[in-house]
Amino acid sequence: MDQKEGRAGERMGPARPFAAAAVFALLAATPKPSAAEGAARPVAVGVKLVQDAGAAVLTFDLSRPVDARAHTLASPDRIVVDLPEVGFQLDPGVAQPDAASAPALIKAFRFGLLAPGKSRIVIDLSRRACPVGVTTKPIVASAEPSRLTIDVKPCDDAAFAASAAATPDAPAASPGGAMGSAAPVIVLDPGHGGIDGGAHGVGGAMEKTLAFAFCVELKRQLEATGRYKVLMTRDGDQYVDLDSRVDFARDADAALFVSIHADTLSDVAGVSGSTVYTVADRASDAEAARIAAHENAADRDPTKAKAAEDDPGVADILFDLKRRETRAYSHLFSRTLVEDLRDATRLNHNPERSAGFVVLKAPEFPSVLIELGYLSNAQDVAALESPEWRTRTAAAMTKAIDAFFAGSGATEDAAGTPGVAFGADHAAPTR
Numbered sequence: 001m002d003q004k005e006g007r008a009g010e011r012m013g014p015a016r017p018f019a020a021a022a023v024f025a026l027l028a029a030t031p032k033p034s035a036a037e038g039a040a041r042p043v044a045v046g047v048k049l050v051q052d053a054g055a056a057v058l059t060f061d062l063s064r065p066v067d068a069r070a071h072t073l074a075s076p077d078r079i080v081v082d083l084p085e086v087g088f089q090l091d092p093g094v095a096q097p098d099a100a101s102a103p104a105l106i107k108a109f110r111f112g113l114l115a116p117g118k119s120r121i122v123i124d125l126s127r128r129a130c131p132v133g134v135t136t137k138p139i140v141a142s143a144e145p146s147r148l149t150i151d152v153k154p155c156d157d158a159a160f161a162a163s164a165a166a167t168p169d170a171p172a173a174s175p176g177g178a179m180g181s182a183a184p185v186i187v188l189d190p191g192h193g194g195i196d197g198g199a200h201g202v203g204g205a206m207e208k209t210l211a212f213a214f215c216v217e218l219k220r221q222l223e224a225t226g227r228y229k230v231l232m233t234r235d236g237d238q239y240v241d242l243d244s245r246v247d248f249a250r251d252a253d254a255a256l257f258v259s260i261h262a263d264t265l266s267d268v269a270g271v272s273g274s275t276v277y278t279v280a281d282r283a284s285d286a287e288a289a290r291i292a293a294h295e296n297a298a299d300r301d302p303t304k305a306k307a308a309e310d311d312p313g314v315a316d317i318l319f320d321l322k323r324r325e326t327r328a329y330s331h332l333f334s335r336t337l338v339e340d341l342r343d344a345t346r347l348n349h350n351p352e353r354s355a356g357f358v359v360l361k362a363p364e365f366p367s368v369l370i371e372l373g374y375l376s377n378a379q380d381v382a383a384l385e386s387p388e389w390r391t392r393t394a395a396a397m398t399k400a401i402d403a404f405f406a407g408s409g410a411t412e413d414a415a416g417t418p419g420v421a422f423g424a425d426h427a428a429p430t431r
């Protein structure tokens with residue numbers, strides 16, 4: 001892959017270089033627009049192009065989110081991205097990819113003011129290609145700076161014409177949203193299954209059955225929004241090992257992974273309520289460590305477990321950066337989810353915890369594991385077995401997921417300081 005970027009000039013070339021490389025560039029160079037200009041209009045302070053003959057990703061780092069709409073133009077073939085007025089504080093020279101990078105998809109690109117209040121990015125193509133995704137997402141959790149990402153892939157004449165016909169008024173992206181031609185993929189992971197029943201509760205309740213029933217209802221509600229593609233790691237009472245669940249989500253290009261479980265506590269019958277877990281190298285508390293150990297032991301394929309630990313990418317700095325930004329997003333979602341669940345169901349006394357869950361370790365997508373309740377608690381079992389409770393609780397989760405993808409969970413900082421410093425600890429995912 002060839003890369004071209006403004007402000008910072010690192011070149012990197014691992015298999016999935018883009019997200020982490022972009023973060024790296026931000027760490028290296030954090031130009032700050034003037035307060036006056038930033039207040040008046042969004043400012044682009046960084047641009048980066050990563051491409052080869054089969055795909056291109058063009059990104060602009062902006063002081064705040066913008067509405068972006070893309071369409072194609074023929075003779076010569078171009079992709080046009082229309083924006084509200086943006087101050088491009090960029091080196092114009094960055095827009096001409098090196099001749100050495102041919103055969104690349106993007107020949108050149110340019111940007112500037114189209115009319116008062118309107119800016120435009122024009123992408124000159126070396127062959128037929130379509131904008132397959134135009135997204136803006138926060139760069140830093142809980143702050144305004146936003147990354148506009150334009151994904152370009154080769155396409156046939158029909159798709160190119162269809163993309164041209166998509167009028168410039170048809171929204172291709174909304175701030176913080178993950179719209180575009182493809183809906184974000186949410187993978188639901190009902191714990192256990194088949195020979196692995198999971199926890200056994202009072203009255204004969206089985207974790208695998210309750211987790212599955214809940215996921216079916218959550219899937220129904222998420223699909224009803226029309227905003228997501230929803231997949232499940234098992235579609236019935238099958239055994240699926242933990243590593244295969246993660247592989248499934250990775251292959252599906254998941255934007256969010258939600259694992260559903262219900263714990264049991266044989267010794268403490270009084271403990272109850274829902275808990276949301278995120279991954280961490282060190283457990284937040286002894287209870288979290290116990291539950292993670294219990295869930296991880298439940299159904300792990302020993303050969304795959306070994307392979308995961310031998311992964312050479314683990315030591316890579318890019319892997320580490322990507323993992324850090326994904327974890328920041330998992331935490332953001334976890335917080336939103338706990339707040340929405342509060343209105344729908346009883347929460348554990350400590351509802352937001354973290355530990356080393358195997359199914360949450362993928363660095364590619366944010367993920368949470370929800371223990372719906374304790375099967376050792378009769379009240380929790382009654383709730384989990386109730387269709388009414390499932391409907392209400394799935395609705396709360398759908399609300400939290402909507403907020404997460406709409407970016408509202410990421411805009412709590414309304415101060416709007418345009419010159420916010422980009423930090424290593426709070427980077428955003430690029431998809």
Ligand SMILES: [Zn+2]
Nearest residue numbers: 191198261262
């Ligand atoms: Zn479980």
